[in-house]
Amino acid sequence: MNDIANDTDTGVPALLRNVPSSVDFKKLRKRLLRQAREAISDFGMLPAEASQEKRPKWLVCLSGGKDSYTLLAVLIELKWRGLLPVDLLACNLDQAQPGFPADVLPRFFEENGIEHLIIREDTYSIVTDKIPENRTYCSLCSRLRRGILYRVAREQGCEAIVLGHHREDILETFFMNLFHGGRLASMPPKLINDEGDLLVLRPLAYAAESDIAKFSARMEFPIIPCNLCGSQDGLQREEVKRMLQGWEKQTPGRLGVMARALAHTRPSHLMDRSIYDFVNLRPADGAGDAQGGEAEEPCGASLAMTAKLFAAE
Known part of the structure; x- marks a missing residue:
């Protein structure tokens, strides 16, 4: 794989022109690229007939967190290298949270020449109206967000919405279902929505969260924290995360x-x-x-x- 650290060729995507040049970072970047390629291949995320002439379109969902930034960077590099015959459309859903820095992602997209959409839907008011104070908002918020993204994907002619969930997200969901749902289930790297017209893809399914955190920090992505609810630290998922981190440390x-x-x-x-x-x-x-x-x-x-x-x- 060719080095791109100091490449100023106008053919190189703007997001990749100033990546760190250290040996450790090159290994990290290549590992994430390899793992994404493996996930895409293993789970048949691309249709068999996909080619540079016949490209499906993916809606890549950006929250402003480390995972979705890393997802976008990995997909952009794979596409630039000719390894991913897909049209990418980045999308951020602004949910009208008070204090949300609405200028961060548009500026990031524009500075890096990334095709994008910013969708503003006031789901914040709906969630806070329906859910009692100090209760977990995540479930309703997620359902509302997913419904909007499905609609946008259809309007834009996309075959799939693409999410930045990684290995630990999948394991956490498995244990959440095991401990609290009484079933063996997790987040699959590929699924089809209930209507049967859109795919949901997770190309970072094999990637470790620690690698994503290192990559994001070295790339200096403008991270937007999720501060919709004040009870995040008490969520059952956070407890499972701490449990898994403890096992990994041990x-x-x-x-x-x-x-x-x-x-x-x-x-x-x-x-x-x-x-x-x-x-x-x-x-x-x-x-x-x-x-x-x-x-x-x-x-x-x-x-x-x-x-x-x-x-x-």
Whole structure:
């Protein structure tokens, strides 16, 4: 992969012209690019017929946080390198929060020559009217925001909305569902909306939050904090985040192993009768039942030995 740190060629996107030139940053940037390419490929985020001549259009959602800035930068670089035949349209939804710095993202887009939309919808008033004070706003706020983004994507002829959720977001959602929802579910890297006309994509699904934080800081993105509600620190998700961070600190690489587990399920070794036919499971003649048998699996200790590998990626 060619270095772009000091490239002043007018063909280089403005966002990439002054990236840090240190060896560590180059490795970090390339790691994020590789992980995004793998996620896009693994989950078929691009249609088979996509090409430079026949490009789908993606609505890339920007909140002003580190994750969405990093997502946009990664997608722009992949597109510039000819590795992502997609038209990108950046979009920020201004939800009319008091004190929201409405000038930050438009200036960022314009300075970097990024095609964009700014949509202003007063969801703040709706949320604060419907939800009692000191209660969590996130659920209603998220539903309202998603509905608006779906509408904008349709109006702009986009095939997908693209979000900046990363590995830790996916793991946190898994444990939220496990602890509080009584189900094994998380954020999939790719899903289709209820209406069946739009995809929701998460190309940073393999990326570690720590890598994104380092990348964002080194790129000096103008971060806009989320301060809609004053109860954020007490959210159940924050508790799960602290739990995961504690596990990672105690055993570096554990989050990578856990994320790998989400892609290696064995329905015959769980308890969901809707996805595995336990009722009709019977011994087979001869060699036994290979499908539901006790296939040898690596023990937890051997899996933990891969921790350093995952942590270093």
